[in-house]
Amino acid sequence: MTANDPLEAVGVKDEVAGRIARMERLWAAGEATELALEFFSPHAILCGEGADNATIGAEAVLEALKAMLEATPKVTITLLRCTVLASDAAITWLRWDAIDAQGAQLPPMRSLTAWKKHEHWMIEADMYSFGDFDAESN
Numbered sequence: 252m253t254a255n256d257p258l259e260a261v262g263v264k265d266e267v268a269g270r271i272a273r274m275e276r277l278w279a280a281g282e283a284t285e286l287a288l289e290f291f292s293p294h295a296i297l298c299g300e301g302a303d304n305a306t307i308g309a310e311a312v313l314e315a316l317k318a319m320l321e322a323t324p325k326v327t328i329t330l331l332r333c334t335v336l337a338s339d340a341a342i343t344w345l346r347w348d349a350i351d352a353q354g355a356q357l358p359p360m361r362s363l364t365a366w367k368k369h370e371h372w373m374i375e376a377d378m379y380s381f382g383d384f385d386a387e388s389n
Contacts, residue, residue: 260335267341268330270372275328283320287313292373299362299379323349323357331361331384339368346384359383 270290277286291312298305306315332344347360362379366372 263335263338263341264333266368267333267343267366267372270366271328271330271343271345275326278320278326278328279324281320281324283313283316286316286320289371290374292367292369292375295374295376297377297379299377300381321352323351325350341366341372344384347379 274286274290277289287309291309293309294307295309295312296305296307297312297315306312327348329346329348330343331346333341334343335341343364343366345362345364347362349357349360351357358381360379360381361384362377364374364378365376367375
């Protein structure tokens with residue numbers, strides 16, 4: 252893929268969007284193990300606002316996902332932007348809207364997520380923070 256190949260870039264964006272939709276479905280089903288195995292590379296790193304330390308590696312990601320699913324069983328993930336870096340690499344800006352276990356709407360989260368295509372698109376790194384995106388930046 253070259254930087255001048257917009258059709259291939261659209262294909263990558265569509266594939267990543269499909270993966271995000273599947274992630275949302277698995278989240279709704281409470282499938283922490285499936286999410287960890289299917290969406291996060293074995294050496295994935297997650298970190299962001301409020302975290303004392305980075306979450307690194309498959310075991311730590313699985314434990315983090317279990318805690319997140321328990322705390323926020325319902326999420327809506329919106330793909331705001333996808334930048335294709337290569338045929339097997341992309342970064343996305345995602346907006347996460349979540350309802351906690353007590354049914355309360357939480358403030359939105361945003362995440363900058365690095366994806367790499369293995370057998371399918373997997374997350375290599377995710378940096379998150381609280382807040383929304385300015386409407387003009389979308």
